[in-house]
Amino acid sequence: MAANAALEKIQRQIQWNRLIAVVEEQAQIMIRTAFSTTVREAGDLSAGIFDLKGRMLAQAVTGTPGHVNSMMESVGHFLQKFPAETMQPGDHYITNDPWLGTGHLHDLTVVTPAFRNGTIVGLFANTAHVIDVGGLGMGPEGRSVFEEGLYIPIVKCFDRGQANETFFDFIRAGSRTPVELEGDVYSLCACNDAGAKRLVEMMDEFAMESIDDLAEYIFDASLKATLEEIATIPAGTYRGEIRSDGYEAPVTLKAAMTVRKDEIVVDYAGTSGLSNRGINVPAAYCRAYSCFGIKCVVAPEIPNNWASLAPFRMEIPEGCILNAPRPYPVSVRHVVGQLLPDLMMGCLHQAVPYRVNAEGSSALWNPPLRGGAQVSGAEAELPDFEIITFNSGGTGARPTKDGLDGTAFPSGVRTMPVEATENVAPVIFWQNQLREDSAGAGRTRGGFGKVMEIGAKGDAEFAVNATFDRVANAPKGREGGGDGAPGWVGFDDGTRIRTKGFQIVPKGRHLLLKLPGGGGMGDPKQRDRAKVARDVADGLVSEDQARALYGAD
Structure with a gap:
């Protein structure tokens, strides 16, 4: 038997x-x-x-x-x-x-x-x-x-x-x-x-x-393994808070995470109310990224399925920006929703700090670009086009490793090759490079953001539907680590523009994006000097910042 x-x-x-x-x-x-x-x-x-x-x-x-x-x-x-x-x-x-x-x-x-x-x-x-x-x-x-x-x-x-x-x-x-x-x-x-x-x-x-018997086997094994992992987290209630730039006003996300022996419950009481614009988050999307943030820390090796997510519950008040009812606008719900894993880690850092990353750029920087007659009317110099390009700033530092440069977390999407976008739309990427001094300093530093400069062919007029965050609220470091650099949005002549909303890039100008860096982890003075020297040699950290933040010679 x-x-x-x-x-x-x-x-x-x-x-x-x-x-x-x-x-x-x-x-x-x-x-x-x-x-x-x-x-x-x-x-x-x-x-x-x-x-x-x-x-x-x-x-x-x-x-x-x-x-x-x-x-x-x-x-x-x-x-x-x-x-x-x-x-x-x-x-x-x-x-x-x-x-x-x-x-x-x-x-x-x-x-x-x-x-x-x-x-x-x-x-x-x-x-x-x-x-x-x-x-x-x-x-x-x-x-x-x-x-x-x-x-x-x-x-x-x-x-x-x-x-x-x-x-x-x-x-x-x-x-x-x-x-x-x-x-x-x-x-x-x-x-x-x-x-x-x-x-x-x-x-x-x-x-x-x-497949019913196989399903029950998967569910039983996944639930049992998840409960075993939850039991390793000290019981208690842990509170966290994070801020988004918002649209009409800044948005505050608050969470009280209660860890019990057989479940983790997150209460979002105190979170900002609904917006009149499309940054609202439907409840299912809130649950999706909340569960992901918890699972990354508590049970990362257990397969993601119905049973392994069942012990994670969210209590999302009505009227909260994370529980938008129909027909509120929700088009760019990711701008707020993708901050939730950082919020979950902020709570769990109080329980298991050795498992948690610093905050990262989080929300994707994926500007929708539009041009042609729908933007410029009869004077349009370009054919009609509509394109979205996916890009990311730096991720937060990890307890034993640096953050990742220009990498999407928590979404996990790939950065789109500029050549692929240029192939299907009349746009030109004049810059796409890592951003110097954007990573939060620390024993392990954050990942670097990027600098991107985008123009239309012939320097013609086009439009951007800005969906950017982490400009007024930089990613936070942990345990003495420095914050990542905040983002910046404007034109190549230094003119700032709004971080959200439809705006024209005038003829002769380029859209300039400086993507945020990830926060650092731990005291920067404890960083390996050889790693600091390598970052300076690579043009990622300036000599001034190496001396001021890391105490380098």
């Missing part, structure tokens, strides 16, 4: 590994077939497999926690409208509803049933960030979600393998980039189909009639 149990456990582990391979192939097919550079180049997506109760078994390694963890909730909403027993082979369901999906209209979520021998056996879901869904575009200017773009309820985009042409007519008519948008929908459906095909092959190989 013991031998049979051991053999079954080995087989389950093999099946688990195969499942990860299935969902990772699902994600990679999306990247290879996507039309939008946000997916193809930055990897701003998620992919996963769910049981027929809407519980996530496994996610692809590729993808962002904001997408994955909020998509985990969204499949249940699909099942409420289209129960599993009503689904047919070849069906694909879609939405971009911020409150049923992943937080704003620019994310498409597609759910697809998988069938084996005529019986539904599971669900595949994915999410991708697309370039344009009409409206005001991706920016904070909207005063309600209805201004922010085309609103797609949960509908069928394919019915038994046949395209819903009415649906595709609507989305083509509602977007400035109709070809890319339609192509991305086909890509999302194709990658789910590939996942379903691989799942059936796996089930055939292991003679599985259902």
